[in-house]
Amino acid sequence: MSDHKSTYEPKTGIEKWLDARLPIIRLGYDSFVDYPTPKNLNYWWTFGGILSLCLGIQIITGVILAMHYVASADLAFNSVERIMRDVNYGWLIRYAHANGASMFFFAVYIHMFRGLYYGSYKAPREVLWLLGCVIYFLMIATAFMGYVLPWGQMSYYGAVVITNLIGAIPVVGPSILTWLQGGFSVDQPTLNRFFSLHYLLPFVIAGVTVLHVWALHVTGQNNPTGVEIKSKEDTVPFTPYATIKDGFAMILFLIMFAVFVFFAPDALGHADNYVPANPLQTPNHIVPEWYMLPFYAILRSMVFDIGPIPSKLIGVVLMFAAIAVIFLLPWLDTSKVRSMRYRPVMRWFFVLFVITCVALGWCGGKLPTDMVFSMGTDSHNNPIGLSVVLLSQILTAYYFAFFLIIMPWIGLKEDPLPLPASISEAVLAGQKH
Ligand code: HEM
Known part of the structure; x- marks a missing residue:
């Protein structure tokens, strides 16, 4: 913490000499030893x-x-x-x-x-x-x-x-x-x-x-x-x-x-x-590569134009927005409580969010024409069921809803569990069980 006073005491002559000129050992000690x-x-x-x-x-x-x-x-x-x-x-x-x-x-x-x-x-x-x-x-x-x-x-x-x-x-x-x-x-x-x-x-x-x-x-x-x-x-x-x-x-x-x-x-x-x-x-x-697949799924989920805006452009914008929205997180979360340990409602939306990201990754690795599950074909021979594209669209909607709607909204509505008075109190309470 910033108000933590340095406790480093140079012992040898060389340490004292260096400490008066470039207190790099002090920095390392205060950051990674006594911190x-x-x-x-x-x-x-x-x-x-x-x-x-x-x-x-x-x-x-x-x-x-x-x-x-x-x-x-x-x-x-x-x-x-x-x-x-x-x-x-x-x-x-x-x-x-x-x-x-x-x-x-x-x-x-x-x-x-x-x-x-x-x-x-x-x-x-x-x-x-x-x-x-x-x-x-x-x-x-x-x-x-x-x-x-x-x-x-x-x-x-x-x-x-x-x-x-x-x-x-x-x-x-x-x-x-x-x-x-x-x-x-x-x-x-x-x-x-x-x-x-x-x-x-x-x-x-x-x-x-x-x-x-x-x-x-x-x-x-x-x-x-x-x-x-x-x-x-x-x-x-x-x-x-x-x-x-x-x-x-x-x-x-x-x-x-x-x-x-x-x-x-x-x-x-x-x-x-x-x-x-x-x-x-x-x-x-x-x-x-696997670590980019969720964003790839978001990109490919856009298969329709919106008015004059071509689907490709919407896909690109959504893909970059999916990364940009992470930057805004500190200002989107309205909750007064930090840890989801004490947020009984938000915790479940978080679990769903993790599942969404994994599922988006799975969709990103499939062909857009693949079906998640198929129930045969209609009279025009079009497949009926849940396509990878449709699933990607649903997951993309949840991805953005999580940040832009659920985070701000649940933060205001949720009743958090009582917080411990201090870290020590939480640790000692944990030891009783
Ligand atoms: C090269 C990549 C990164 C390195 C080497 C790195 C390193 C670290 C280290 C050493 C800590 C302290 C130990 C810990 O809390 O695990 C830390 C904390 C933290 N990092 Fe990173 N980090 C990286 C990437 C990221 C990314 C991508 C994010 C988020 C977008 C992030 C967000 C945070 C936050 C919020 C903390 C504070 C955690 C806490 O105190 O609860 N870091 N990071």
Whole structure:
């Protein structure tokens, strides 16, 4: 917390000398050793540390991959195959990087849903949340551009589909598209700029993460009760308590990561990306990576024009709005209570929201013509039943309703359960049972 007084005392001569010039050891000590941490944090609070680990792994493996990768439309695919076959431990570095992206998104989604459930975005942590949203947006951009680099079929057509969305913007769209692609199609200039930005953005993410953690240390951590720290009794020092717990969670996470890298390295990827990009042969089914599927489902759910507005434009706007609305969360939630532990009604809408996001992801991976369940055909041979498109539309409606209607409305109407007077009181009450 900001009013926490530094307790660091330099012992050796060198420490005293450095402390008077650049108190960096003091900063580390106050932030990660003596830092007062709420004593009731559960394992959902270990994902911030896990995310820092993921970022570190992505940067280290990415820099090594870049030493061998060739950003040329003619050579990119083969250079990746060379990394896999000829570079010492190249297969390990590449699989760690490719699966690392999935692990990173898995962790970030848990981190975000944790924030949503415990109301960690509410005052005074709005800036902390906004910086998190910026990181998430940068992660999406970085992952999208990274996926293009191996220049396989899915890389190429993913880039074609997503960049072409910009062309749907009226008037300026086509010019922006040409500028973005560096020409009139996805080609060498596109690959060059994507490689450049894919290398750059992780360092921007690292910079924004520093701001994110800084904002966290100004406001202090939230906790499962959502009740602020009232006294020293409510806290424990970050080290050893949080460091040991974070370390243990990181080890479990690394075991899961290793299972993918060593036993199912291609399970989360797509077989088509092992076919070199061929601009003359469109794959039957173009799908993004799993972590983007919910947004892809929202994009494809729009199959009808509204007046003069074409369906494609509506889909694009909705897809970007689905990310933009997350930024507004601190101002959409009207509840005075943070944690959904004490919000008996909102909690169920939250559960439904999580199911909605997973179901949107499932829809995003299906063909738009697929049926969820079919009850035969009508007299014109049209299928009757629930189509993937219809389900996506229903889920998209709930996705937006959750943020724009349910959040503001339930916050005003709901009777929250009584809050504990302090974190200590909640912890001691828990021990009685
Ligand atoms: C590179 C990605 C990220 C890293 C390295 C990171 C790191 C951290 C760390 C170390 C913490 C403290 C430990 C914890 O509460 O788990 C934290 C807290 C937090 N993060 Fe992130 N974060 C990232 C992305 C995000 C995103 C995408 C969001 C939301 C959109 C977000 C929102 C929050 C919030 C609200 C807290 C405060 C939690 C609380 O005190 O209850 N973070 N983050």
